[in-house]
Amino acid sequence: MNETMVCAVGRVATQPVYRETASGPSARFRLAVTARYWDREKNTWTDGHTNFFTVWANRQLATNTAASLTVGEPVIVQGRLKVRTDVRDGQNRTSADIDAVAIGHDLAWGTSAFRRGGKQETTVSPPRPEPDWETPPEDADTARELTAERAAEPALLT
Numbered sequence: 001m002n003e004t005m006v007c008a009v010g011r012v013a014t015q016p017v018y019r020e021t022a023s024g025p026s027a028r029f030r031l032a033v034t035a036r037y038w039d040r041e042k043n044t045w046t047d048g049h050t051n052f053f054t055v056w057a058n059r060q061l062a063t064n065t066a067a068s069l070t071v072g073e074p075v076i077v078q079g080r081l082k083v084r085t086d087v088r089d090g091q092n093r094t095s096a097d098i099d100a101v102a103i104g105h106d107l108a109w110g111t112s113a114f115r116r117g118g119k120q121e122t123t124v125s126p127p128r129p130e131p132d133w134e135t136p137p138e139d140a141d142t143a144r145e146l147t148a149e150r151a152a153e154p155a156l157l158t
Contacts, residue, residue: 004081006055006098008033009106012073016057018066027062029069031055031077033099055079057100064117065103074106
């Protein structure tokens with residue numbers, strides 16, 4: 001299947017709207033993407049044309065989107081581009097939607113603190129042996145210390 005995948009960098013233009021549907025959670029918001037260019041005459045950055053996209057998120061991405069995003073925040077959205085043309089009130093209208101696969105804050109503009117969401121159950125998987133990519137220590141005491149440190153590390157949550 002041929003689909004047009006895009007990556008859009010912009011700002012959240014509307015507060016995400018969250019809905020519980022028969023097929024699962026859904027959220028949508030408008031994304032403003034403004035081109036910027038260097039104006040040599042003014043010797044400054046200038047805003048160009050702004051494109052607006054309706055971003056759709058489903059299932060867990062919808063839940064996390066509604067809980068994480070607010071108007072004005074810089075984001076990066078990756079997903080499938082859907083361009084629709086319809087006639088409304090006798091006028092042709094074109095809209096561009098993005099069915100999001102991934103949404104995240106643009107860390108070029110600030111910091112973000114990640115928290116795992118979703119499933120309430122946490123299971124501990126058995127520790128996996130680490131590959132031996134390092135050259136072995138020269139003496140046995142150092143090898144025992146490294147083994148003890150690795151055994152004392154907490155198990156990873158999945």
